[in-house]
Amino acid sequence: MLDYALLAALAAVIRNGSFERAAQQLHVTPSAVSQRVKLLEERMGTILVVRGSPCTGTPAGLRLSQHAERVTLLESELRDELPGIRQDGPAVTVRIAVNADSLATWFVPAMAETPDVLFDLVLDDQDHSADWLRRGEVLAAVTASAQPVQGCDSTPLGALRYVATASPDFLRRHFPDGVDAASLARAPRLTFNSKDRLQTQWTRLAFGTEIASPTHWMPSTHAFVDAALAGLGWGMNPETLVAAHLRDGRLAALVPDRPLDVPLCWQRSRIASRTLADVTRAVLTTARARLTQA
Amino acid sequence: MLDYALLAALAAVIRNGSFERAAQQLHVTPSAVSQRVKLLEERMGTILVVRGSPCTGTPAGLRLSQHAERVTLLESELRDELPGIRQDGPAVTVRIAVNADSLATWFVPAMAETPDVLFDLVLDDQDHSADWLRRGEVLAAVTASAQPVQGCDSTPLGALRYVATASPDFLRRHFPDGVDAASLARAPRLTFNSKDRLQTQWTRLAFGTEIASPTHWMPSTHAFVDAALAGLGWGMNPETLVAAHLRDGRLAALVPDRPLDVPLCWQRSRIASRTLADVTRAVLTTARARLTQA
Numbered sequence: 001m002l003d004y005a006l007l008a009a010l011a012a013v014i015r016n017g018s019f020e021r022a023a024q025q026l027h028v029t030p031s032a033v034s035q036r037v038k039l040l041e042e043r044m045g046t047i048l049v050v051r052g053s054p055c056t057g058t059p060a061g062l063r064l065s066q067h068a069e070r071v072t073l074l075e076s077e078l079r080d081e082l083p084g085i086r087q088d089g090p091a092v093t094v095r096i097a098v099n100a101d102s103l104a105t106w107f108v109p110a111m112a113e114t115p116d117v118l119f120d121l122v123l124d125d126q127d128h129s130a131d132w133l134r135r136g137e138v139l140a141a142v143t144a145s146a147q148p149v150q151g152c153d154s155t156p157l158g159a160l161r162y163v164a165t166a167s168p169d170f171l172r173r174h175f176p177d178g179v180d181a182a183s184l185a186r187a188p189r190l191t192f193n194s195k196d197r198l199q200t201q202w203t204r205l206a207f208g209t210e211i212a213s214p215t216h217w218m219p220s221t222h223a224f225v226d227a228a229l230a231g232l233g234w235g236m237n238p239e240t241l242v243a244a245h246l247r248d249g250r251l252a253a254l255v256p257d258r259p260l261d262v263p264l265c266w267q268r269s270r271i272a273s274r275t276l277a278d279v280t281r282a283v284l285t286t287a288r289a290r291l292t293q294a
Numbered sequence: 295m296l297d298y299a300l301l302a303a304l305a306a307v308i309r310n311g312s313f314e315r316a317a318q319q320l321h322v323t324p325s326a327v328s329q330r331v332k333l334l335e336e337r338m339g340t341i342l343v344v345r346g347s348p349c350t351g352t353p354a355g356l357r358l359s360q361h362a363e364r365v366t367l368l369e370s371e372l373r374d375e376l377p378g379i380r381q382d383g384p385a386v387t388v389r390i391a392v393n394a395d396s397l398a399t400w401f402v403p404a405m406a407e408t409p410d411v412l413f414d415l416v417l418d419d420q421d422h423s424a425d426w427l428r429r430g431e432v433l434a435a436v437t438a439s440a441q442p443v444q445g446c447d448s449t450p451l452g453a454l455r456y457v458a459t460a461s462p463d464f465l466r467r468h469f470p471d472g473v474d475a476a477s478l479a480r481a482p483r484l485t486f487n488s489k490d491r492l493q494t495q496w497t498r499l500a501f502g503t504e505i506a507s508p509t510h511w512m513p514s515t516h517a518f519v520d521a522a523l524a525g526l527g528w529g530m531n532p533e534t535l536v537a538a539h540l541r542d543g544r545l546a547a548l549v550p551d552r553p554l555d556v557p558l559c560w561q562r563s564r565i566a567s568r569t570l571a572d573v574t575r576a577v578l579t580t581a582r583a584r585l586t587q588a
Contacts, residue, residue, distance in 0.1 A: 091508045104516055214385045226402040
């Protein structure tokens with residue numbers, strides 16, 4: 001079998017981004033961590049860590065580190081069943097890919113339902129979060145993709161509802177004669193990053209066509225809301241984040257009663273893990289209470 | 295000189311992440327964009343775009359694309375001075391690296407001061423945002439590094455004040471006998487990502503030593519606050535984001551009157567650009583009003 005003391009050192013370096021912090025976490029000296037990673041690299045015949053600030057894993061290093069974390073997860077459940085095994089190992093960390101808008105609206109309450117689990121969250125667009133699962137880098141993902149990734153179960157969560165919103169002043173300035181394809185092509189919009197298709201999806205839904213326009217690029221859910229309030233542009237904002245602003249009149253919908261519903265799924269590895277089953281139960285319960293159900 | 299029609303196509307593909315969306319933005323067909331990028335790749339003798347979903351720039355492609363954007367910026371100012379040049383070119387986009395906590399607290403109001411500028415924001419830790427400037431990938435950065443990057447001017451902005459916070463229930467559960475090095479080593483904390491040193495900096499400030507502990511990894515400023523409210527862990531939160539929660543008693547400081555002040559600087563390229571000068575003025579004015587001044 002592989003030498004798991006070496007693998008634990010590698011996983012700690014990649015997760016913490018530094019040999020010093022990995023050493024603190026493992027309660028050994030930095031030179032011990034360095035020796036273990038070097039020995040593992042010699043045995044594998046390849047570099048596993050790119051030394052830098054922060055240190056990052058090479059593809060081979062990441063793959064080994066994922067494997068070590070899965071073994072830690074399985075081992076933690078053994079501990080519950082066999083009280084003879086010492087109980088003071090590190091708490092279990094579950095890595096999950098989640099879209100930023102879910103994290104900003106309903107995912108933290110789901111996490112709070114399983115207080116003994118540590119979460120390692122990776123943020124990615126809902127159209128791309130399943131890629132992390134496909135590459136084996138996470139154990140579960142909140143994703144727009146319903147098609148199960150190989151080795152995974154997929155469960156619908158409901159839809160995150162978005163409203164195309166802007167400040168009343170922005171609407172007066174850029175849409176004096178109403179919102180149409182011509183005015184949308186000139187008015188600045190907000191785009192999260194190059195993966196973000198929501199604004200375009202909404203113009204297709206509301207006007208039957210994809211409309212290109214000048215845009216700000218702003219990779220933050222709350223900055224989207226702040227930028228809409230400040231009159232920088234219009235953007236697709238989660239309804240729950242802007243409901244109070246819409247009521248107060250600080251934001252307005254570009255087209256009333258024309259939300260965009262983005263259906264989300266929970267995809268989880270079929271690895272037999274009670275921890276992951278607990279997290280799954282919390283995610284499904286919370287999502288069903290907080291997302292728009294068909 | 296270089297063929298700037300080709301460069302504009304390359305920059306649009308890299309920024310939008312797709313040939314189709316670049317074509318929409320440039321009002322040409324996707325095959326015209328594809329031909330231009332291919333022609334540029336042939337002339338340069340190297341691949342400039344990694345075709346994928348999204349498309350990304352190779353190092354050479356990124357470098358050329360940055361150059362094209364700088365030329366666009368300079369050209370936009372020519373337009374103001376020479377009214378004979380047609381005025382309907384694309385609005386100027388300024389790419390800036392900013393730390394997530396600045397974006398969540400004071401940076402959007404600064405952006406709102408220059409309504410004619412489009413912003414392309416790159417998020418990175420304040421200890422690493424200057425790297426983007428060093429690599430020439432942004433024109434300016436909000437950074438913890440005061441030492442001017444080559445070709446840049448550096449101006450102090452004041453400090454972002456952080457408070458180590460947790461929910462009262464979390465404090466009762468994990469620190470029944472007070473907050474000290476031993477209890478901090480066991481209580482789960484929040485860490486933004488492997489670049490985030492704030493929690494460790496604060497334990498050094500408050501207890502004279504770096505303390506390793508179990509942690510959640512959560513790359514979002516507002517999720518940090520939500521997770522602290524939900525009792526998942528303690529974390530360093532910007533004071534302005536938690537002031538109301540501290541007043542209401544939904545969050546409490548781990549150690550009263552022991553904030554961590556993180557001094558920030560504005561570093562900007564010395565490129566002679568009135569747009570960048572306008573943005574700089576807005577950033578300095580807003581930061582001086584909203585950050586903690588020595």
